[in-house]
Amino acid sequence: MLEQTIISLLERNFQSIVKNVNFENEKHFKKELIMFLELNLPANITIKSEVRTKFGVVDILVDGNYILELKYADNKNTLDRGISEVIRYKKFRRTVIVVLLDVRVLDRNIITRYRDYYKEVGAEVIIIRAKGQRKRGKSITSHIRNLMIDRKLITIEEMLRNHKSERKSLYVALSRLQKKGRVERIEKGKYMIIPLGAEKGKYTLNEFVIGSLLVKPYTIAYWSALHYYGLTEQIPNTVFIQTTTRKKNQIIEIFGVRYKIVKIKETKFFGIKKTWIEETQINITDKEKTIVDCLDKPQYCGGIVEVAKALKNGNFDKNKLITYVKEFGNSGVIRRLGYLCDLLQIDISLPRIDTRSYLFLDPTMPHKGSKSAKWRLIVNLDEKVLGELE
Numbered sequence: 001m002l003e004q005t006i007i008s009l010l011e012r013n014f015q016s017i018v019k020n021v022n023f024e025n026e027k028h029f030k031k032e033l034i035m036f037l038e039l040n041l042p043a044n045i046t047i048k049s050e051v052r053t054k055f056g057v058v059d060i061l062v063d064g065n066y067i068l069e070l071k072y073a074d075n076k077n078t079l080d081r082g083i084s085e086v087i088r089y090k091k092f093r094r095t096v097i098v099v100l101l102d103v104r105v106l107d108r109n110i111i112t113r114y115r116d117y118y119k120e121v122g123a124e125v126i127i128i129r130a131k132g133q134r135k136r137g138k139s140i141t142s143h144i145r146n147l148m149i150d151r152k153l154i155t156i157e158e159m160l161r162n163h164k165s166e167r168k169s170l171y172v173a174l175s176r177l178q179k180k181g182r183v184e185r186i187e188k189g190k191y192m193i194i195p196l197g198a199e200k201g202k203y204t205l206n207e208f209v210i211g212s213l214l215v216k217p218y219t220i221a222y223w224s225a226l227h228y229y230g231l232t233e234q235i236p237n238t239v240f241i242q243t244t245t246r247k248k249n250q251i252i253e254i255f256g257v258r259y260k261i262v263k264i265k266e267t268k269f270f271g272i273k274k275t276w277i278e279e280t281q282i283n284i285t286d287k288e289k290t291i292v293d294c295l296d297k298p299q300y301c302g303g304i305v306e307v308a309k310a311l312k313n314g315n316f317d318k319n320k321l322i323t324y325v326k327e328f329g330n331s332g333v334i335r336r337l338g339y340l341c342d343l344l345q346i347d348i349s350l351p352r353i354d355t356r357s358y359l360f361l362d363p364t365m366p367h368k369g370s371k372s373a374k375w376r377l378i379v380n381l382d383e384k385v386l387g388e389l390e
Helices: 002-018 026-040 076-090 108-120 140-148 156-162 167-179 207-211 222-228 287-296 304-313 318-328 331-344 383-389
Strands: 047-053 056-062 066-073 095-102 124-129 153-155 183-187 190-193 238-243 251-254 257-263 272-277 280-285 370-372 377-379
Touching (some): 002 026, 002 066, 002 124, 026 047, 026 056, 026 066, 056 076, 056 167, 076 108, 095 108, 108 124, 140 153, 140 156, 140 167, 153 156, 156 167, 167 183, 207 257, 222 280, 222 304, 280 287, 287 304, 287 318, 287 331, 304 331, 318 331, 331 377
Parallel strands (some): 066 095, 238 257
Antiparallel strands (some): 047 056, 153 190, 183 190, 272 280, 370 377
16 A cells, blocks of 8 residues: 555655754755655656645645645644644545654654644654754745835735745745735735735725736726726726636636636737826727727627717727728628718728628627618617617
């Protein structure tokens, strides 16, 4: 049985090898242990380090079934945290083996007592005795606090680039800061920084700033952009974000705000400008591209009527709009724009349409209405609504 093989290898072979090794920290201990396992276990046995699960980051995962949780036993706080970690990992339905590195700092009676605690919560326990004097550098929490200065957002990747530490240690430090009300998790690996004096749970950032973190590349688009430019009187209850990247969750709710991620082809991802919101630079489609996008997907802007209002009341660059329509390469956009421009008496020169098929002027409305032969559209809007736009 693999479990007994691992335990036997560690208690006999590994113990004899490391009894005089001076381990600087848990990271050093883990590195040597992984090298030992790779040399002594069969080649078909997988050994993975820092495996993230929904129950936490495990130190070492052997063969997908055996969790090795390492503890550098030079203080009781570290050993106390280990108990809660074991309880969480047992929910993973894997065998948990706690490897205690006794570096001769704590009394042996204390080590023995914690061994019994770990066994009580369902873990196997191995005690490895060696030398050790923890090498301490700049604390991770201090490093994170420095990165937080004059910032509104921070990511795990940024922290890893600037500090030689492990993800697990970073998540522990961030968890402490979150409990103290200094950061708030937006989504996996992304955090909002809460200013001193602000109350956790009540403080938030502009929804466009938070939206800028959710996917890369990105731009604020559709109804959200219409509202930003004052081209609609309606206040959307969703922030629309356009991207070329596939994201598993296309609808996300963060701090009570709903975000909709819309994936498009790379050839349609253009017409983007930068603007400043709350001292943060964000991407947003310009006016003309916003109109083109909304003509392409009226369901993301409140319907074709909102586009008509934007065309009627907005101050836009007609030549740029024509250029974008051509670049976008969608006859539906041309047909809807042509029909609305005729209705609103806007003089515009659009590419010729070459199709016999009809499509709906507004796909969000009931699928019935009169036909426009010129623009090959089924005008499925109430005549009264159209009359109000003229």
